[in-house]
Amino acid sequence: MHTPNYFDAVRPATVPADTYPAILTNSERGVYFGWIRPEDADAESRNIRTWGVRNCYFWDTNEGIGSLAQTGPGPKAKIGAPVTEAILGLKANVFFCEISAVEAFNTAVWYNG
Secondary structure: OOOOOOOOOOOOOOOOOOOEEEEEEOOOOOEEEEEEOHHHOEOOOOEEEEEEEEEEEEOOOOOOHHHHHHHOOOOOOEEOOOEEEEEEEOOOOEEEOOHHHHHHHHHOOEOOO
16 A cells, blocks of 8 residues: 655656655666666666656756756756666666656656757
């Protein structure tokens, strides 16, 4: 049973209710925004199941990756289109997002370069 939390108002309908927004990085310098269940992380394979995944090519901030989790992408950001579901190979870091970052990702224009 889902316990309501403050992300319910900004979570897309295609994303499971018991997930949390996060910035995910991998050893190949990939940066992604997505919704995760921390318990879905597989420590042995270093993979995590993710929903609403968006690749972050450029996030228009000089504050570093932590600011992406804090405030989200800026107006000149290059963010990929959302993918319904993916298994990401992490081998790096997970940063949980603030609600302001989620709102910015929800309104970020898809970059198709």
